[in-house]
Amino acid sequence: MPLKIELKPSERLIINGALIRNLDRKATLLVEGRCKFLRESEIIRESEADTPCKKLCVTLQVLYLADDPTAPENLFVQQSTELMGLMPSAGPFLLAIHDAIAAQEYHRAIKLGKQLVAHEAASREASAA
Known part of the structure; x- marks a missing residue:
C-alpha cells in the first residue's frame, strides 16, 4: 500500500537515510x-538532546x-x-518502548x-513547583 506524505514549504524528511527537503x-x-x-x-537532533529522555x-x-x-x-x-x-x-514507558522494539515497530517506539519526553518535562515541572 503506497504511503502519501504531504510536506509543508521548507519541511524536511528522512527516507532510508537520505535527507529530502521541500522547497x-x-x-x-x-x-x-x-x-x-x-x-x-x-526528529530530535543530537544537539537538542539535553535530557536523558531526549537522548534515549x-x-x-x-x-x-x-x-x-x-x-x-x-x-x-x-x-x-x-x-x-x-x-x-x-x-511503564520504557516497557512499552521495549515491547515495540521487540516487535520491530520502531516508528511506534519513537x-x-x-x-516519555513529555512525561519527563511534566515531572520536572512538578518537582520545580
Missing part, C-alpha cells in the same frame, strides 16, 4: 514500497534508521537502565519515546 511550496509525495522515514517534526529518543531514531540495529539496541538497554535509576516513573 517553497507544499508538496505531496507518494512512496511506493517499504521504507524507513522520519518527518522533521518527529535520539537512540530510538538511530535504531529505526540503522541497517544493523545491534549497537543502538545495546545503547537503548544501557540508557533505559540508567533512566530507571534517575526516574522510576519512566518504567512515538512512545516522545510521550
